[in-house]
Amino acid sequence: MNKTRVILDRDFTVGKTDERIFGSFIEHLGRAVYGGIFEPTHPAADEDGFRTDVLELVKEAKVPIVRYPGGNFVSGYNWRDGVGPVEDRPRRLELAWGSTEPNTFGTNEFMKWCKKAGCEPLMAVNLGTGTPEEARALVEYCNHKGGTYYSDLRIQHGATQPHKVKTWCLGNEMDGPWQMGHKTAEEYGRVACETAKLMKWTDPSVETVLCGSSAWGMSTFGTWEATALDLAYDHVDYISLHTYYNNHEKNLKNFLARSMDMEAFILSVIAACDFVKGKKHSKKTINLSFDEWNVWYHSNGAKFEKWSEAPHILEDVYDFADVLLVGCMLNVLLRHCDRVKIACLAQLVNVIAPIMTENGGKAWKQTIFHPYALTSQYGRGTVLQAKTEGSKYDSKDYTDVSDVDTVCVFNEEKQELCIFAVNRSEEENTLFVKTGGFEGFTPVEHIVIAGFETDCTNTAHAQPVQPTATALPQTETDGISTVLRPLSWNLIRLSKN
Ligand code: AHR
Numbered sequence: 001m002n003k004t005r006v007i008l009d010r011d012f013t014v015g016k017t018d019e020r021i022f023g024s025f026i027e028h029l030g031r032a033v034y035g036g037i038f039e040p041t042h043p044a045a046d047e048d049g050f051r052t053d054v055l056e057l058v059k060e061a062k063v064p065i066v067r068y069p070g071g072n073f074v075s076g077y078n079w080r081d082g083v084g085p086v087e088d089r090p091r092r093l094e095l096a097w098g099s100t101e102p103n104t105f106g107t108n109e110f111m112k113w114c115k116k117a118g119c120e121p122l123m124a125v126n127l128g129t130g131t132p133e134e135a136r137a138l139v140e141y142c143n144h145k146g147g148t149y150y151s152d153l154r155i156q157h158g159a160t161q162p163h164k165v166k167t168w169c170l171g172n173e174m175d176g177p178w179q180m181g182h183k184t185a186e187e188y189g190r191v192a193c194e195t196a197k198l199m200k201w202t203d204p205s206v207e208t209v210l211c212g213s214s215a216w217g218m219s220t221f222g223t224w225e226a227t228a229l230d231l232a233y234d235h236v237d238y239i240s241l242h243t244y245y246n247n248h249e250k251n252l253k254n255f256l257a258r259s260m261d262m263e264a265f266i267l268s269v270i271a272a273c274d275f276v277k278g279k280k281h282s283k284k285t286i287n288l289s290f291d292e293w294n295v296w297y298h299s300n301g302a303k304f305e306k307w308s309e310a311p312h313i314l315e316d317v318y319d320f321a322d323v324l325l326v327g328c329m330l331n332v333l334l335r336h337c338d339r340v341k342i343a344c345l346a347q348l349v350n351v352i353a354p355i356m357t358e359n360g361g362k363a364w365k366q367t368i369f370h371p372y373a374l375t376s377q378y379g380r381g382t383v384l385q386a387k388t389e390g391s392k393y394d395s396k397d398y399t400d401v402s403d404v405d406t407v408c409v410f411n412e413e414k415q416e417l418c419i420f421a422v423n424r425s426e427e428e429n430t431l432f433v434k435t436g437g438f439e440g441f442t443p444v445e446h447i448v449i450a451g452f453e454t455d456c457t458n459t460a461h462a463q464p465v466q467p468t469a470t471a472l473p474q475t476e477t478d479g480i481s482t483v484l485r486p487l488s489w490n491l492i493r494l495s496k497n
Helices: 052-060 072-076 107-117 132-143 149-156 185-202 223-235 252-256 259-279 320-335 369-378
Strands: 002-016 023-025 065-068 092-094 099-101 120-125 167-170 207-210 238-245 287-295 340-345 355-357 363-365 382-390 404-411 416-423 429-436 442-449 479-484 488-495
Touching: 002 404, 023 287, 052 107, 052 355, 052 363, 065 107, 065 340, 107 120, 107 132, 120 132, 132 149, 132 167, 132 185, 167 185, 185 207, 185 223, 207 223, 223 238, 223 259, 238 259, 252 320, 259 287, 259 320, 287 320, 320 340, 320 369, 320 404, 320 416, 320 488, 363 369, 369 416, 369 442, 369 488, 404 429, 416 429, 479 488
Parallel strands: 002 429, 023 065, 023 340, 065 120, 120 167, 167 207, 207 238, 238 287, 287 340
Antiparallel strands: 002 382, 092 099, 355 363, 382 404, 404 416, 416 488, 429 479, 442 488
């Protein structure tokens, strides 16, 4: 039987997780907002028009931060369109996705929704068609107490208290030719620098996220990061990364190895940040905001009516294979928690999302909801450096892919050690974890998602893909051991109590 041996020690740590690593994303795209989080005519809508069935699922996943309002959408968005009396708001042609934007949901509605969902907003400003002044004015509108034009406008719009938005994305995917107002690294670096400067002068407590490459495979990757950072370094705190994977080629082994790309992408961006840091002899470290990541391909090619309102676009129906890759991607983010401080599963509802809804009907958990929610619930704490040895495989694009991908997180407060393990292999794998420094800790739970066909999905009518509790691992003299089922996502919890 295949084997994996993990050796960890309580004293050897990667770092503390920033809870924002379990964030997500809501864009004005398809039915993410309209029919997703906001549907005033739905039987479960509250007094603000928010779907309470969706809110419950968001709270269950303990989503700490939500990026908004885009995405490609933000690069053509005038935030003034989405504030003030709803009846006065303009209907606009939305060029990023070819839809009609009614603007009945905007900044203040989003802030209210965040409060109800228990999450923090991660706002993006328009650096495509927008200007530094428009971005700065939005910071004043959101964060200034009162007594100035924009802060008084917010108060006049019913939001008497400032929203205190801490983290701001300086545009979206500005390296991509598909972006409204696409820029070269030099053009973007300059405008991002000046915008961040004005935003921070307006509210010195804000943090800013510079756009990195929209994908690792962009021809400008690397030089984009180095150039934009060089120009904006002193005024930014994070750089963004985006990635989406697909299995169009129907090659499971290769698909499940894609998280290795994500890991290499993270390491390259860290290298770019530290190169600029070194070049500038700076004491400041730029951290990473992986603010779009997911599997995305099931819905490619789906047709929708041009200029319709809230069309069904990018409504990927996720399967069991996606559970495994999403699990591996979450493990990667955790393993790099010393530098990845923010990450957003893209997106949250209906659009390439863990939560799906019917207009006027049900809301349910897609397959990928489960690894995401369970990792968010149990993956907070200190990530331990773990040495993993075990069986490996080669696939079309990768060599030495570990059969079992793991990460171990110690939650000091709960005195709980959580081991996340994905068995990518179609065979069982014996896992042994040597838990140095965790004497007295014993297994209290083993949750597994396994036993499904790889194309098994959850729909409005049936949700077969669910986590289940399984037999506890064996306690050994210096650790624990168990047999991981073929193609399985696992969470093993050890506790002292
Ligand atoms: O998340 C969907 C889209 O993917 C976003 O709008 C864009 O930023 C990315 O290309």
